[in-house]
Amino acid sequence: MILLELIWAFFQVGLFSIGGGYAALPQIQNIVVEKLGWLTPLEFADVLTISQMTPGPIALNAATFVGTKIAGLPGAFAATLGCVLPSIIIVLALAFFYSRYRNLKGVKGVLNGLRPAVVAMISVASLAVLLLALFSDAPPTMPLTAENIIAFVMVAVGFLVLRIFKPDPIFIIAAGGGVGVLAYYLVK
Amino acid sequence: MERVIVIEKIIEKDAKLYLKLFTSTFTLSAFTLGGGYVIVPLMRKKFVQELGWIEEKEMLDYVALAQSTPGPIAVNTSILVGFRIAGVLGALLTVLGTVLPPLIIISLVFFLYDAFSSNAVVNAALLGMRIGVAAVLLDVVVRMIWLIVKEKNLLSIFILLASFVALQFFNVSIVLIIALAALIGAAETLIKSQRERGQGSK
Numbered sequence: 059m060i061l062l063e064l065i066w067a068f069f070q071v072g073l074f075s076i077g078g079g080y081a082a083l084p085q086i087q088n089i090v091v092e093k094l095g096w097l098t099p100l101e102f103a104d105v106l107t108i109s110q111m112t113p114g115p116i117a118l119n120a121a122t123f124v125g126t127k128i129a130g131l132p133g134a135f136a137a138t139l140g141c142v143l144p145s146i147i148i149v150l151a152l153a154f155f156y157s158r159y160r161n162l163k164g165v166k167g168v169l170n171g172l173r174p175a176v177v178a179m180i181s182v183a184s185l186a187v188l189l190l191a192l193f194s195d196a197p198p199t200m201p202l203t204a205e206n207i208i209a210f211v212m213v214a215v216g217f218l219v220l221r222i223f224k225p226d227p228i229f230i231i232a233a234g235g236g237v238g239v240l241a242y243y244l245v246k
Numbered sequence: 247m248e249r250v251i252v253i254e255k256i257i258e259k260d261a262k263l264y265l266k267l268f269t270s271t272f273t274l275s276a277f278t279l280g281g282g283y284v285i286v287p288l289m290r291k292k293f294v295q296e297l298g299w300i301e302e303k304e305m306l307d308y309v310a311l312a313q314s315t316p317g318p319i320a321v322n323t324s325i326l327v328g329f330r331i332a333g334v335l336g337a338l339l340t341v342l343g344t345v346l347p348p349l350i351i352i353s354l355v356f357f358l359y360d361a362f363s364s365n366a367v368v369n370a371a372l373l374g375m376r377i378g379v380a381a382v383l384l385d386v387v388v389r390m391i392w393l394i395v396k397e398k399n400l401l402s403i404f405i406l407l408a409s410f411v412a413l414q415f416f417n418v419s420i421v422l423i424i425a426l427a428a429l430i431g432a433a434e435t436l437i438k439s440q441r442e443r444g445q446g447s448k
Binding site: 072073074075076080082084085088103104106107108110111112113114115116117118119122123126127131134135138141142144145146148149150152153166167168169170171172173174175177178179180181182184185187188190191192209212213214215216217220221227230231232233234235236237238239241242 | 275276277311312314315316317318319320321322325326329330334337338341345347348349351352353355356357359363366367370371372373374375376377378379380381382383384385386387388390391394401402403405406407408409410413414420421423424426427428429430431432433434435436
């Protein structure tokens with residue numbers, strides 16, 4: 059039964075993430091973290107981190123991670139299957155009709171409307187990750203703690219470096235890890 | 247006698263083709279860091295330039311289709327490529343090739359994560375990396391919002407703002423927002439095209 063639940067949960071994740079890349083974030087957060095509680099917000103952030111450092115789409119990585127956690131290797135397969143089923147059904151159907159409908163005006167209009175909504179969804183999910191990075195799991199308190207301020211400075215520096223030098227994101231994430239370890243030894 | 251040989255040849259070639267489809271997508275997926283936007287140009291290089299199985303223009307259409315249908319872009323593109331070259335079986339093989347590497351890698355990482363996540367140093371590193379990811383997401387979001395705002399289409403900006411407020415502050419369901427945004431987009435195009443037709447007839 060749990061395998062069916064995994065398939066169904068990630069079927070929804072796959073079905074409602076349009077636009078690739080980060081589009082799966084809001085769905086994973088909504089369904090897997092909030093509704094089902096299969097991942098804690100902290101684990102979700104770690105899955106994101108791992109996803110950035112390993113090959114493969116975020117949705118598939120999250121599916122494998124959650125599936126393994128809930129039901130071992132069969133769970134990983136079930137969740138992955140659920141995640142790609144909508145693609146297999148919809149994209150295969152589309153491949154049949156590809157040449158006939160690709161220039162239909164209505165389809166283009168739908169996509170035009172969807173794009174800003176998808177950006178809004180990704181923004182909301184990213185905001186949650188940002189708040190988690192800045193304040194950990196606790197609600198923000200006044201005055202800010204030293205850790206809060208260090209995290210804030212790190213995000214700001216990382217953001218500026220990304221904007222100006224456009225390095226590979228993995229570099230920023232690895233640097234963040236380095237600073238984290240350094241801070242740990244300094245505090246100790 | 248000759249006919250039998252010909253048939254055998256075709257089958258053999260087909261098996262090779264299927265194997266090639268699988269190994270191509272498998273290696274692409276296994277060695278590509280950074281998800282859909284990285285894997286798609288590499289697929290183009292492989293299937294258009296190296297193997298010559300697909301035309302340049304067609305590949306661009308596939309990428310656009312993959313981006314506008316549900317699911318990971320890498321998976322969707324591989325389905326289209328696999329179907330184009332070897333039908334439904336081809337599509338299933340390319341999906342398998344794309345899906346297996348993350349499945350193997352992440353299930354290995356999961357066990358490492360379980361063993362390591364109680365270690366204080368690893369936790370400090372993870373915390374720092376999470377902050378790094380937050381910076382990366384901030385960069386991505388700023389760029390995406392800017393792309394929408396730059397178009398100066400008031401309706402798009404309205405959809406962006408309204409969806410953000412609805413999701414962030416009122417917990418409106420994602421499905422509802424997708425449905426409404428799609429409807430608004432379709433209605434806008436419909437009204438526009440009717441207006442154009444009206445002007446044309448005058």
